[in-house]
Amino acid sequence: MLHRPALTLRRRAAGWALGLLVLGTAAAHAQSALAVDEIAPGVYVHVGAVAAWGPANDGDVANVGFVVGERCVAVVDTGGSARVGERLRAAIARVTPLPVCAVINTHAHPDHLLGNAAFAGAAGAPAFVAHARLPQALAERERHYLNAVQRDFGVPAGALVYPTRTVDGEAEIELGNRTLVLRAWPTAHTNHDLTVYDRRTRTLFTGDLLFVRHMPVVDGNLRGWVAVLDELRRLDVARVVPGHGAPGTDFAAMLAPQAAYLEALLRETRAAVKAGVPIQRAVDEVGRDIAKPWALAELFHRRNVTAAYAELEWED
Numbered sequence: 001m002l003h004r005p006a007l008t009l010r011r012r013a014a015g016w017a018l019g020l021l022v023l024g025t026a027a028a029h030a031q032s033a034l035a036v037d038e039i040a041p042g043v044y045v046h047v048g049a050v051a052a053w054g055p056a057n058d059g060d061v062a063n064v065g066f067v068v069g070e071r072c073v074a075v076v077d078t079g080g081s082a083r084v085g086e087r088l089r090a091a092i093a094r095v096t097p098l099p100v101c102a103v104i105n106t107h108a109h110p111d112h113l114l115g116n117a118a119f120a121g122a123a124g125a126p127a128f129v130a131h132a133r134l135p136q137a138l139a140e141r142e143r144h145y146l147n148a149v150q151r152d153f154g155v156p157a158g159a160l161v162y163p164t165r166t167v168d169g170e171a172e173i174e175l176g177n178r179t180l181v182l183r184a185w186p187t188a189h190t191n192h193d194l195t196v197y198d199r200r201t202r203t204l205f206t207g208d209l210l211f212v213r214h215m216p217v218v219d220g221n222l223r224g225w226v227a228v229l230d231e232l233r234r235l236d237v238a239r240v241v242p243g244h245g246a247p248g249t250d251f252a253a254m255l256a257p258q259a260a261y262l263e264a265l266l267r268e269t270r271a272a273v274k275a276g277v278p279i280q281r282a283v284d285e286v287g288r289d290i291a292k293p294w295a296l297a298e299l300f301h302r303r304n305v306t307a308a309y310a311e312l313e314w315e316d
Contacts, residue, residue, distance in 0.1 A: 002171045033090035039247050040201035040239055042068040050214045050244055051295045058083045059153040062111040063241055066092055067198050069175020072101035076196050076205045078115025081155040085115025102173050105130040106207025107190045108138045110145040116161035128161055131184045131192035132168040188225035202238035212245025215294035216258050218307040222266050229259050264290040269308040279309045
């Protein structure tokens, strides 16, 4: 079900003002359009740089995409900066003159939604759509996210664009002879994960419920994420766009490495807690072997162990 959250005037005004600023200065700061691939008829994806976590790419580290209907276009995630969002807008304009009627965010992490600013504006702005719990999550971490993006990617911090519609359960967006199904999931990668499914091509945008090559990041609930992966395996999909890493058609094979990592993280952390291993030691010792194949393990694995330990320490 789609809901229209009661946004504060301050946040709405901030989003519109930033949108006008971005639109007004886009020509002055012209960027080349993002490279996109048409992975299915009318479904376009730009794959972010998995291992380039730094200031060289303006926050272009997450996958972004768009789906073209007969009436309008829906965007799925917008990247880690307004600059990436501008380049995504340019890519859409090269493909179709149709307007963007929806910008869908799969979750609140800044590498997936700071590009929203490029699509905001006082007139003709699309609906910004997300999980019903995303506005609260974004409000609680707004300052942290903006500081982190400035620190990690060297991009200017600005106001965040909040959703104008939210999803609790399932909802549909009609693009003109093309329907997208949005599903809000229980707590997994975050407590506000949303997937986007294009019925026509059976293409699933998972957001960060699925990482490929990039180390998975636990920011919600490890046990919940393992359970959600079991549900994802049962979906009827022809192709999958993960939050990070290359799209593919073998969903089971794409899920397998992440499932193995999360299950081993769960098993080994649980054993450490039961054995009375203090968290400082657990962070150094748990999962060293299972972390090795993943890109950016040095940034995220120890954090994952910390989150898992905190979750499992009070397990019955």
